[in-house]
Amino acid sequence: MRPDIEKNYRAVLAQIAEACERVGRDPSMVKLVAVSKTVGHEEIAAALSAGIRDFGENRTVQFNEKQELFPDANWHFIGSIQTNKIKDIVGRAALIHSVSSERALVAIARRAQALGVTQKLLIEVNVSGEESKDGIPTNQLDELLDRAEELEGIEVRGLMTMAPQGDIRASRAAFRGLRELRDSFISSYGASGRIRLRELSMGMSEDFSLAVEEGATIVRIGRNIWM
Secondary structure (H helix, E strand, C coil): CCCCHHHHHHHHHHHHHHHHHHHCCCHHHCEEEEECCCCCHHHHHHHHHHCCCEEEECCHHHHHHHHHHCCCCEEEECCCCCHHHHHHCCCCCCEEEEECCHHHHHHHHHHHHHHCCCEEEEEEECCCCCCCCCCECHHHHHHHHHHHHHCCCEEEEEEECCCCCCCHHHHHHHHHHHHHHHHHHHHHHCCCCCEEEEEEECCCCCCHHHHHHCCCCEEEECHHHHC
């Protein structure tokens, strides 16, 4: 049976609105990115018809293929970054979510400068400290932000994290930790120049309501849209 993508999308939006109401937030401040790595072109076309405009891919081949087929959508790159693949996403991604090293940061900046564009990106932070998670340790964020401020061709829009799965308390702690970490740097960098710490990309199908309650501005939803 083909999933009712529009119905699923409306249900997720309703859950986002309910989470916002619980903590006094405006639902319009939360962007839904539909993680489309497991679905084909028909599903994406249906999602666009339902009103979804932002999609996330974690592999460069599929990212480029789908972006070319659906150029009116906003395509986010959410996967681990390989420096030899940066040429395939810089200048094409509406937002790169997963920058977690100086090497990747510099490579993105160089490619963006060569193209004459400014690439928007997020720094991925391993708030939970799990070895299985990507992202820089929290105590290295200041160094990476200082480096980003020196580089032309990029704009750091905020932070991203992956929460522990299967543990509500640990997930909430990770989301709260990312928000508090972001807030601690806002006074240092403000909201101008190359560092604009406005976005918090956190929360997936199993925990996005918690993430919204803790301040997520972007949630990355896969299963709950396509199931």
